[in-house]
Amino acid sequence: MASLTLKINSKNYTVNTDPKMPLLWAIRDIVGLTGTKYGCGIAQCGACTVHLEGTPVRSCSLPVSAAANKNITTIEGLSVDNSHPVQLAWIQEQVPQCGYCQSGQIMAATALLKRNANPTDKDIDAAMQGHICRCGTYPRIRKAIKTASQLMASTK
Amino acid sequence: MEIINKNISRRNFIKLGGLSGAALTLGFSTPAFGKESLTEIIKGDTAENLGIDLNAWISIDTSGKVTITNHRAEMGQGSFQSVPQIIAEELEVNLDQINIVFAQGNNKKYGSQITGGSSTIRGNYKKLLKLSATAREMLIEAAAKKWSVTKSECYAENGFVIHKASGKKLGYGELVQEASKLEPPIEVVLKNPKDYKVIRKSLARQDTPLKTNGTAIFGLDKKLPGMLYAVVERNPRFAGKVKSFDDSETKKIPGVKHVLKVNRDVFGNMQEGVAVVATNTWAAMQGRKVLKVEWDDTGFEHHNTDQLYAKMKEQLKGDVISYKTKGNFNAAFAKSDKKLEALYETPYESHSCMEPLNCVANVTADACEIWGPIQGPDWIQGSLAAHLKLPMEKVTVNMTFLGGGFGRKAFTDYPYEAAMISKEIKAPVQVIWTREDDMSMGPFRPGMVYQCKGGLDKNGAIAAFETKMAGQNMGTQNPGADKSGYNDSVTEGLLEPYFESIPHYSFGDSPLESPVPVMWWRSVYASTNGFALESFMDEMALEAGKDPLDFRRKHLGNPRYQELINKLEEVSGWKKRGKNEGYGVAITECFTSIVGEVVKVSKKPDGKLIIDKVWAVMDCGWYVNPNIISAQVEGSIVMALGAATKHATHFADGKAVEKNFNTYLMPRITDIGEIEVHVMDNEEKAGGVGEPGLPPFTPALTNAIFDLTGKRIRVLPFNLEEV
Numbered sequence: 007m008a009s010l011t012l013k014i015n016s017k018n019y020t021v022n023t024d025p026k027m028p029l030l031w032a033i034r035d036i037v038g039l040t041g042t043k044y045g046c047g048i049a050q051c052g053a054c055t056v057h058l059e060g061t062p063v064r065s066c067s068l069p070v071s072a073a074a075n076k077n078i079t080t081i082e083g084l085s086v087d088n089s090h091p092v093q094l095a096w097i098q099e100q101v102p103q104c105g106y107c108q109s110g111q112i113m114a115a116t117a118l119l120k121r122n123a124n125p126t127d128k129d130i131d132a133a134m135q136g137h138i139c140r141c142g143t144y145p146r147i148r149k150a151i152k153t154a155s156q157l158m159a160s161t162k
Numbered sequence: 163m164e165i166i167n168k169n170i171s172r173r174n175f176i177k178l179g180g181l182s183g184a185a186l187t188l189g190f191s192t193p194a195f196g197k198e199s200l201t202e203i204i205k206g207d208t209a210e211n212l213g214i215d216l217n218a219w220i221s222i223d224t225s226g227k228v229t230i231t232n233h234r235a236e237m238g239q240g241s242f243q244s245v246p247q248i249i250a251e252e253l254e255v256n257l258d259q260i261n262i263v264f265a266q267g268n269n270k271k272y273g274s275q276i277t278g279g280s281s282t283i284r285g286n287y288k289k290l291l292k293l294s295a296t297a298r299e300m301l302i303e304a305a306a307k308k309w310s311v312t313k314s315e316c317y318a319e320n321g322f323v324i325h326k327a328s329g330k331k332l333g334y335g336e337l338v339q340e341a342s343k344l345e346p347p348i349e350v351v352l353k354n355p356k357d358y359k360v361i362r363k364s365l366a367r368q369d370t371p372l373k374t375n376g377t378a379i380f381g382l383d384k385k386l387p388g389m390l391y392a393v394v395e396r397n398p399r400f401a402g403k404v405k406s407f408d409d410s411e412t413k414k415i416p417g418v419k420h421v422l423k424v425n426r427d428v429f430g431n432m433q434e435g436v437a438v439v440a441t442n443t444w445a446a447m448q449g450r451k452v453l454k455v456e457w458d459d460t461g462f463e464h465h466n467t468d469q470l471y472a473k474m475k476e477q478l479k480g481d482v483i484s485y486k487t488k489g490n491f492n493a494a495f496a497k498s499d500k501k502l503e504a505l506y507e508t509p510y511e512s513h514s515c516m517e518p519l520n521c522v523a524n525v526t527a528d529a530c531e532i533w534g535p536i537q538g539p540d541w542i543q544g545s546l547a548a549h550l551k552l553p554m555e556k557v558t559v560n561m562t563f564l565g566g567g568f569g570r571k572a573f574t575d576y577p578y579e580a581a582m583i584s585k586e587i588k589a590p591v592q593v594i595w596t597r598e599d600d601m602s603m604g605p606f607r608p609g610m611v612y613q614c615k616g617g618l619d620k621n622g623a624i625a626a627f628e629t630k631m632a633g634q635n636m637g638t639q640n641p642g643a644d645k646s647g648y649n650d651s652v653t654e655g656l657l658e659p660y661f662e663s664i665p666h667y668s669f670g671d672s673p674l675e676s677p678v679p680v681m682w683w684r685s686v687y688a689s690t691n692g693f694a695l696e697s698f699m700d701e702m703a704l705e706a707g708k709d710p711l712d713f714r715r716k717h718l719g720n721p722r723y724q725e726l727i728n729k730l731e732e733v734s735g736w737k738k739r740g741k742n743e744g745y746g747v748a749i750t751e752c753f754t755s756i757v758g759e760v761v762k763v764s765k766k767p768d769g770k771l772i773i774d775k776v777w778a779v780m781d782c783g784w785y786v787n788p789n790i791i792s793a794q795v796e797g798s799i800v801m802a803l804g805a806a807t808k809h810a811t812h813f814a815d816g817k818a819v820e821k822n823f824n825t826y827l828m829p830r831i832t833d834i835g836e837i838e839v840h841v842m843d844n845e846e847k848a849g850g851v852g853e854p855g856l857p858p859f860t861p862a863l864t865n866a867i868f869d870l871t872g873k874r875i876r877v878l879p880f881n882l883e884e885v
Binding site: 007024027028031034035036038039040041042043044045046047048050051053080081082084085086087088093096097100101102103104105106107108109112130131134135136137138139140141142143144145146147148 | 237238239240366367369370371372373374375376377378379380382383385391416442443444445448514515516517518563564565566567568594596597789793794796797798799800801822823824828829830831832833834835836837
């Protein structure tokens with residue numbers, strides 16, 4: 007057991023835990039933020055994606071100790087009022103069905119657009135193919151990423 | 163619109179709001195075992211006085227807010243949007259005036275709540291329209307009384323009643339007290355669909371914002387004070403038991419609180435396992451890892467996939483249980499000008515909802531309350547009451563949002579298991595199924611084998627048609643079930659007019675006995691029947707030398723089907739196909755909706771096959787929200803693509819082989835191109851939306867592959883890259 011500091015969405019949390027516990031379970035069960043989802047536990051589906059220092063990571067496969075004292079952003083940290091361009095685009099294109107995987111999809115799309123403001127279909131494929139959506143919202147995800155890119159360009 | 167992710171009974175709602183007597187509440191009352199036609203609309207206070215339980219109800223308070231219950235699950239299919247749209251239309255309110263609350267499991271109140279068979283809208287829309295129109299008429303009457311004018315001088319709009327001549331208006335909130343004193347009118351006039359303002363519009367789903375900022379509460383997100391977390395090491399064989407277990411290492415893991423033997427009721431068969439209960443999910447998982455269990459695997463078959471399929475094929479050589487026949491198939495087939503036969507195979511499949519199974523249970527000495535992603539709350543309430551020997555009213559079943567359902571979350575096993583653990587440890591507990599548990603424990607979609615025979619006459623029309631189906635019957639798994647009857651799902655997916663146009667046919671099934679538990683999987687038997695029937699239709703068309711779309715047109719004389727075929731031909735450019743393009747079509751019918759799909763394929767420069775585009779035409783009759791329908795068809799197509807080309811569940815030595823997404827491969831964003839969906843406009847009865855888009859995709863794809871390559875695919879799944 008170890009006492010660690012987690013900096014999630016610009017807020018500090020002290021957690022006393024097994025340092026090998028995946029970040030996912032620390033976020034969900036100890037910190038109590040449930041927007042980040044468990045999907046497979048082996049980094050195959052992307053439902054657990056959060057940003058670590060701005061880079062998308064699979065929180066189900068990252069020991070909590072590796073995230074200590076670093077900036078973590080979860081879906082709750084993107085914006086509570088859905089004002090982030092990616093959230094706006096997701097709503098505009100009516101992407102979610104069941105919605106369970108969408109936190110991870112949105113976090114991956116946000117990271118993509120941060121490093122590539124105008125992604126091609128190929129760029130979108132590369133960034134998003136690690137994310138499973140059983141409801142099959144893929145065509146809308148592709149569309150929403152392009153919409154978000156336009157929204158971001160127009161607000162610059 | 164606000165979605166109240168909390169379960170409130172009507173009585174509590176009124177109490178909470180302090181609204182008793184100051185709200186207009188209307189609901190349905192169906193006499194016990196009564197016929198649908200005896201359902202009457204009744205006021206909340208009348209029901210209260212008479213001690214009657216109200217079904218689905220709407221309540222308007224003094225601020226004009228409308229609160230409704232949704233007695234069905236929201237698992238992505240959009241009932242939380244389409245139900246309020248129906249109510250807003252006839253009640254004449256804006257969607258943002260409506261709050262929706264999750265209903266609790268109560269069969270007596272709501273009738274069947276199992277969200278399956280694509281039934282939420284098609285089963286309830288007429289009642290919902292009438293209920294809303296009744297409330298509107300009472301509000302208009304209340305306003306007319308206040309103004310001392312006749313009702314016909316007034317109309318309702320945007321939550322107000324307006325006096326036409328003077329332009330005077332009163333908000334619903336100001337009228338509810340008066341209106342609640344009136345008796346509901348017996349007859350109300352419903353709108354002509356031409357005049358719809360809310361229905362038929364692609365309005366944005368009100369649950370979307372909850373799903374883009376992480377605030378939607380799914381089953382896995384439910385927390386209770388003092389709640390513990392459990393995972394269960396179940397016998398990997400479906401009928402297996404626990405001989406003994408050693409938890410000495412498990413108990414050393416910090417956070418582990420209890421280790422106990424549990425069982426899981428799978429169609430009356432008690433599969434045993436050992437639960438590890440801890441203060442967090444990870445600790446429970448770690449404790450499970452070091453648990454040593456000795457299994458008892460005696461007394462049942464340890465099957466493997468090859469054996470199951472060999473058995474099905476063997477059975478098809480013998481007699482089947484006849485379901486539906488016309489004329490004399492054997493005689494007509496023998497006399498046919500051209501004859502053909504084909505065998506089709508479809509795999510066992512896991513539902514693999516993105517939200518793995520889970521359930522929170524809190525069982526006390528005299529009551530049980532559960533929360534979870536639940537498709538069949540009333541069924542679960544009955545099952546828990548029986549198992550826990552509690553009266554029904556002491557069992558409360560709360561639905562959360564579902565991270566996918568597809569049929570799996572209608573089953574009763576996972577709430578049962580959670581309740582048993584909570585009862586034993588005397589604390590609230592959440593049971594989490596790991597992805598491996600979720601994928602390998604079943605129930606699964608049953609694997610099927612079909613044998614089709616067809617005879618063509620000299621004009622190239624179908625003279626004789628036979629389909630024999632072998633596979634497990636989902637309806638006869640409970641102990642003591644009558645297994646002598648036919649499986650009436652043999653023709654599920656087949657277009658109705660074929661029964662008219664084909665002079666001689668025979669459909670029957672040969673049920674497979676197997677310990678593998680099976681369950682509805684999106685579009686149920688149509689999901690596999692559609693592949694066999696519509697592939698064979700294509701084979702017959704080509705054998706007859708006909709264009710596959712024209713061949714279908716000729717056999718489907720009904721105008722409704724003709725219109726769908728015309729539309730499909732027009733939007734897909736069926737007749738304008740280019741060189742090196744493969745086009746395939748399939749049309750199926752299930753849950754009273756008809757869907758036709760055309761798939762276009764081609765080969766990339768590297769020789770690999772690619773799906774260029776899919777066109778779908780959905781005829782679901784009376785409908786609510788076109789964009790939700792499109793989304794459901796898109797999703798159905800992607801799910802079908804997975805089962806056709808990516809994944810299958812195999813069994814070896816009595817255990818499921820594929821356990822996670824590294825072996826049970828899913829379609830990805832790279833696997834599907836553009837999908838164009840069209841919705842037919844007509845006033846036929848409302849049909850299902852969530853499932854009927856699935857069955858035609860796979861045969862349309864394999865028919866397109868044949869069109870391009872001459873290669874006929876009869877066994878699923880197949881690898882698109884290897885065609």
